[in-house]
Amino acid sequence: GAGVSQSPSNKVTEKGKDVELRCDPISGHTALYWYRQRLGQGLEFLIYFQGNSAPDKSGLPSDRFSAERTGESVSTLTIQRTQQEDSAVYLCASSTIGLAVYNEQFFGPGTRLTVL
Amino acid sequence: AQSVTQLDSHVSVSEGTPVLLRCNYSSSYSPSLFWYVQHPNKGLQLLLKYTSAATLVKGINGFEAEFKKSETSFHLTKPSAHMSDAAEYFCVVSVREYGNKLVFGAGTILRVKS
Numbered sequence: 001g002a003g004v005s006q007s008p009s010n011k012v013t014e015k016g017k018d019v020e021l022r023c024d025p026i027s028g029h030t031a032l033y034w035y036r037q038r039l040g041q042g043l044e045f046l047i048y049f050q051g052n053s054a055p056d057k058s059g060l061p062s063d064r065f066s067a068e069r070t071g072e073s074v075s076t077l078t079i080q081r082t083q084q085e086d087s088a089v090y091l092c093a094s095s096t097i098g099l100a101v102y103n104e105q106f107f108g109p110g111t112r113l114t115v116l
Numbered sequence: 117a118q119s120v121t122q123l124d125s126h127v128s129v130s131e132g133t134p135v136l137l138r139c140n141y142s143s144s145y146s147p148s149l150f151w152y153v154q155h156p157n158k159g160l161q162l163l164l165k166y167t168s169a170a171t172l173v174k175g176i177n178g179f180e181a182e183f184k185k186s187e188t189s190f191h192l193t194k195p196s197a198h199m200s201d202a203a204e205y206f207c208v209v210s211v212r213e214y215g216n217k218l219v220f221g222a223g224t225i226l227r228v229k230s
Binding site for chain 2 (some may be wrong): 003004009033040041042043044045048056060091093105106107108109110
């Protein structure tokens with residue numbers, strides 16, 4: 001079946017502009033996660049959704065970052081007033097159950113964001 | 117707190133020779149440990165996981181890893197490398213007491229020479 005999809009695959013923007021990154025999780029997966037992968041580094045946790053609520057936003061690096069999820073499916077990560085330090089690959093993952101019990105997280109291919 | 121250190125940023129092996137990717141972790145609690153693989157332009161894929169059962173864990177594509185609590189290590193091995201194994205590998209730890217969030221190592225790029 002279809003895996004996790006993300007769009008766009010690549011995004012180039014100018015410093016100061018806002019960007020929206022989209023994630024479509026696997027159908028039926030109630031848990032959704034956003035991660036950031038900077039060049040040469042491992043993934044950093046950003047935010048976790050259980051259904052439409054976000055019980056853990058601890059990884060969001062600043063108030064310029066926000067995310068929402070509607071209908072227990074699609075999620076959007078928004079970065080306002082982008083900075084060059086926001087350049088990274090943004091990865092989305094989904095799983096059947098959330099953080100209370102470990103379940104395998106299935107990852108999308110990511111969105112490569114470049115801020116000029 | 118919990119953290120993961122992958123000791124080599126790059127590993128190069130010849131096809132048919134053994135693979136060893138090293139990982140050490142730090143955790144105040146009993147961790148769950150994972151190895152993920154990322155092929156170019158593809159999403160992360162789970163190779164194997166340790167969740168407090170057998171300490172020697174077998175994964176897909178002939179990979180295995182051994183949890184050694186005394187050494188706080190979870191090294192990934194494969195007896196014979198194949199060209200298709202060339203990818204980036206991530207060691208990952210999660211701890212129930214920290215909400216099972218995944219904490220990733222920086223990654224090891226495996227190159228397989230013919």
